[in-house]
Amino acid sequence: xxxxxxxxxxxxxxxxxxxxxxxxxxxxxxxxxxxxxxxxxxxxxxxxxxxxxxxxxxxxxxxxxxxxxxxxxxxxxxxxxxxxxxxxxxxxxxxxxxxxxxxxxxxxxxxxxxxxxxxxxxxxxxxxxxxxxxxxxxxxxxxxxxxxxxxxxxxxxxxxxxxxxxxxxxxxxxxxxxxxxxxxxxxxxxxxxxxxxxxxxxxxxxxxxxxxxxxxxxxxxxxxxxxxxxxxxxxxxxxxxxxxxxxxxxxxxxxxxxxxxxxxxxxxxxxxxxxxxxxxxxxxxxxxxxxxxxxxxxxxxxxxxxxxxxxxxxxxxxxxxxxxxxxxxxxxxxxxxxxxxxxxxxxxxxxxxxxxxxxxxxxxxxxxxxxxxxxxxxxxxxxxxxxxxxxxxxxxxxxxxxxxxxxxxxxxxxxxxxxxxxxxxxxxxxxxxxxxxxxxxxxxxxxxxxxxxxxxxxxxxxxxxxxxxxxxxxxxxxxxxxxxxxxxxxxxxxxxxxxxxxxxxxxxxxxxxxxxxxxxxxxxxxxxxxxxxxxxxxxxxxxxxxxxxxxxxx
Amino acid sequence: xxxxxxxxxxxxxxxxxxxxxxxxxxxxxxxxxxxxxxxxxxxxxxxxxxxxxxxxxxxxxxxxxxxxxxxxxxxxxxxxxxxxxxxxxxxxxxxxxxxxxxxxxxxxxxxxxxxxxxxxxxxxxxxxxxxxxxxxxxxxxxxxxxxxxxxxxxxxxxxxxxxxxxxxxxxxxxxxxxxxxxxxxxxxxxxxxxxxxxxxxx
Ligand SMILES: Nc1nc2c(ncn2[C@@H]2O[C@H](COP(=O)(O)OP(=O)(O)O)[C@@H](O)[C@H]2O)c(=O)[nH]1
Ligand SMILES: [Mg+2]
Numbered sequence: 001x002x003x004x005x006x007x008x009x010x011x012x013x014x015x016x017x018x019x020x021x022x023x024x025x026x027x028x029x030x031x032x033x034x035x036x037x038x039x040x041x042x043x044x045x046x047x048x049x050x051x052x053x054x055x056x057x058x059x060x061x062x063x064x065x066x067x068x069x070x071x072x073x074x075x076x077x078x079x080x081x082x083x084x085x086x087x088x089x090x091x092x093x094x095x096x097x098x099x100x101x102x103x104x105x106x107x108x109x110x111x112x113x114x115x116x117x118x119x120x121x122x123x124x125x126x127x128x129x130x131x132x133x134x135x136x137x138x139x140x141x142x143x144x145x146x147x148x149x150x151x152x153x154x155x156x157x158x159x160x161x162x163x164x165x166x167x168x169x170x171x172x173x174x175x176x177x178x179x180x181x182x183x184x185x186x187x188x189x190x191x192x193x194x195x196x197x198x199x200x201x202x203x204x205x206x207x208x209x210x211x212x213x214x215x216x217x218x219x220x221x222x223x224x225x226x227x228x229x230x231x232x233x234x235x236x237x238x239x240x241x242x243x244x245x246x247x248x249x250x251x252x253x254x255x256x257x258x259x260x261x262x263x264x265x266x267x268x269x270x271x272x273x274x275x276x277x278x279x280x281x282x283x284x285x286x287x288x289x290x291x292x293x294x295x296x297x298x299x300x301x302x303x304x305x306x307x308x309x310x311x312x313x314x315x316x317x318x319x320x321x322x323x324x325x326x327x328x329x330x331x332x333x334x335x336x337x338x339x340x341x342x343x344x345x346x347x348x349x350x351x352x353x354x355x356x357x358x359x360x361x362x363x364x365x366x367x368x369x370x371x372x373x374x375x376x377x378x379x380x381x382x383x384x385x386x387x388x389x390x391x392x393x394x395x396x397x398x399x400x401x402x403x404x405x406x407x408x409x410x411x412x413x414x415x416x417x418x419x420x421x422x423x424x425x426x427x428x429x430x431x432x433x434x435x436x437x438x439x440x441x442x443x444x445x446x447x448x449x450x451x452x453x454x455x456x457x458x459x460x461x462x463x464x465x466x467x468x469x470x471x472x473x474x475x476x477x478x479x480x481x482x483x484x485x486x487x488x489x490x491x492x493x494x495x496x497x498x499x500x501x502x503x504x505x506x507x508x509x510x511x512x513x514x515x516x517x518x519x520x521x522x523x524x525x526x527x528x529x530x531x532x533x534x535x536x537x538x539x540x541x542x543x544x545x546x547x548x549x550x551x552x553x554x
Numbered sequence: 555x556x557x558x559x560x561x562x563x564x565x566x567x568x569x570x571x572x573x574x575x576x577x578x579x580x581x582x583x584x585x586x587x588x589x590x591x592x593x594x595x596x597x598x599x600x601x602x603x604x605x606x607x608x609x610x611x612x613x614x615x616x617x618x619x620x621x622x623x624x625x626x627x628x629x630x631x632x633x634x635x636x637x638x639x640x641x642x643x644x645x646x647x648x649x650x651x652x653x654x655x656x657x658x659x660x661x662x663x664x665x666x667x668x669x670x671x672x673x674x675x676x677x678x679x680x681x682x683x684x685x686x687x688x689x690x691x692x693x694x695x696x697x698x699x700x701x702x703x704x705x706x707x708x709x710x711x712x713x714x715x716x717x718x719x720x721x722x723x724x725x726x727x728x729x730x731x732x733x734x735x736x737x738x739x740x741x742x743x744x745x746x747x748x749x750x751x752x753x754x755x756x
Contacts, residue, residue, distance in 0.1 A: 374619045
């Protein structure tokens with residue numbers, strides 16, 4: 001009975017994994033229980049809203065940036081602190097506004113244009129947008145040419161004069177293009193848009209230090225996001241990657257050639273550009289619908305689950321988890337690799353892998369008392385991946401490959417660890433009996449769950465060698481022993497209760513017996529009394545004799 | 555991230571226990587004594603700055619796991635490498651057979667990757683000539699044929715170790731110029747057609 005309930009705790013019911021919309025595909029917690037398709041449908045609605053928010057903010061940032069630029073050049077230093085506080089206030093009120101509007105979503109979009117935070121938007125825009133939307137719905141065939149349009153748009157960005165005639169005009173033209181505006185779902189957007197706002201602010205802050213080139217970088221980046229935002233759903237993952245990589249390449253060439261930046265400085269700028277761009281594009285280009293990333297994620301997840309029986313010894317991992325510092329490093333490595341999925345910027349994901357790797361190196365160094373080589377590192381990384389079963393592993397690897405700045409990925413230290421992770425995944429996919437030095441029969445039996453290598457090896461020893469065994473098994477073992485000791489104690493309690501009961505019965509009888517004896521010894525004889533009146537007077541006889549009547553002659 | 559900027563990726567290839575890790579360790583360890591104390595936690599990846607003439611070239615040296623288990627994955631490792639140091643054990647003829655295999659792979663998959671053949675453990679041979687299993691001239695002929703450099707090193711004595719990496723850096727430095735010009739030529743052409751350079755009105 002305990003076995004069964006344990007099992008229920010580990011295995012999730014199949015139906016819980018399916019998409020909440022009931023379309024039959026698997027859902028994902030990261031997509032609020034929906035599958036990628038349904039999520040995208042949901043998200044599509046929210047996306048437009050986000051674009052508008054972003055643009056309102058970007059315009060504001062742009063104004064702020066320009067104001068700061070002007071004030072720093074006109075030597076009047078009174079304005080910046082004030083405008084800064086205003087700015088943060090505006091951001092807060094925007095957040096508040098989002099909160100309160102949650103219940104009246106339908107009007108939110110329209111309202112926004114009249115709200116003080118986006119005063120620049122002319123009032124005639126919303127109806128126009130509605131018309132655009134209707135038009136779009138009547139013209140479903142237009143979608144096919146989006147790929148072409150994107151290329152045209154990209155050309156447009158860079159052939160356009162640098163300076164747009166006015167921010168208002170830019171916004172209007174932007175809004176004309178956002179033809180798909182539908183009811184947004186704030187719960188999806190809020191979290192990410194807070195982060196997006198923060199990243200945008202940081203980006204502008206960073207660019208301020210670069211003065212004029214900074215402004216151009218900002219405009220370029222925004223224009224690029226804009227063009228991507230419009231067309232991305234029709235491009236394959238590879239085309240998306242190409243667009244972004246072309247943009248990186250163009251931007252860094254330009255920084256090198258036109259602004260004569262040193263390569264270190266260009267790298268630094270490019271890191272910020274990547275952060276800004278990818279924070280905004282993340283939702284739409286991570287695990288895109290046009291790729292089979294999601295399918296691969298599931299396959300890998302299943303595969304790793306099926307390999308739960310693989311031990312440290314089979315992989316020749318030079319790590320002894322009995323040492324506290326080592327097991328601590330192992331836990332940290334697992335945490336880092338799992339955390340990768342929560343990052344949006346490719347370089348941040350890469351940093352998680354690097355941090356994971358450093359913990360692995362530490363675990364090996366402490367165990368072996370010497371620096372780790374590649375022969376130690378790769379198997380340990382494989383072991384960590386098997387233990388962690390990181391969420392959406394394939395999607396994350398693909399995303400980094402497609403959208404990370406290639407100079408980071410190919411040569412440097414981060415690239416080395418990333419490559420090792422790719423190897424680890426490839427190894428896990430291809431893993432067979434031979435790669436674990438097992439006989440094919442054993443491998444099959446372990447895979448099918450008919451046998452477990454640990455129990456076969458030393459059936460008596462495994463409860464003690466705690467950390468070597470699968471921790472779940474250890475836990476079960478522990479629970480079982482707790483249960484059996486409970487059972488024993490319960491037995492004792494029952495026995496105690498029974499003997500108490502017997503004692504009580506015995507005591508009751510003995511009391512009864514005693515009473516009986518006493519009763520027998522002192523039988524209760526009721527003797528008839530002479531005087532009725534003084535019957536109750538115990539000391540009757542000590543009383544003086546009653547007065548007798550006497551006759552006096554007289 | 556504080557990661558060092560790296561100019562070229564150099565990958566160490568070779569059968570298990572031919573001495574790849576020892577070669578990197580030897581090379582880096584010697585610099586330890588004079589240079590700053592860095593990269594102490596692992597020898598799997600090392601970034602090393604060398605002087606080539608006026609310039610400083612930073613090599614990113616990638617150690618690889620030599621076990622046969624991971625052979626299928628080696629292609630993932632050498633992708634994008636600008637140099638491969640293919641090691642074989644001078645006292646083990648089978649290791650040279652494996653070296654030939656990697657050379658073929660590299661020629662097929664990484665045309666920009668220069669190959670350096672490196673016979674290791676030369677101190678063992680010097681101690682006892684009869685232990686040599688790979689003939690110097692056979693390897694030299696092979697190297698000429700494939701356009702590779704050829705070294706015999708000892709990580710124990712340090713013989714020829716610096717020379718290998720110095721040569722790698724020099725070749726990269728002179729080759730990087732050509733390569734970049736070639737790349738730029740192609741890239742600029744593309745950019746003109748597309749979008750980037752049209753917009754510069756200065
Ligand atoms: N005598 C001698 N032994 C060496 C030399 N290089 C490596 N070894 C030994 O060969 C063994 C394998 O070396 P290692 O660097 O781990 O090989 P890897 O598997 O290719 O990384 C170790 O026992 C080293 O001590 C060398 O130059 N001379
Ligand atoms: Mg090694």
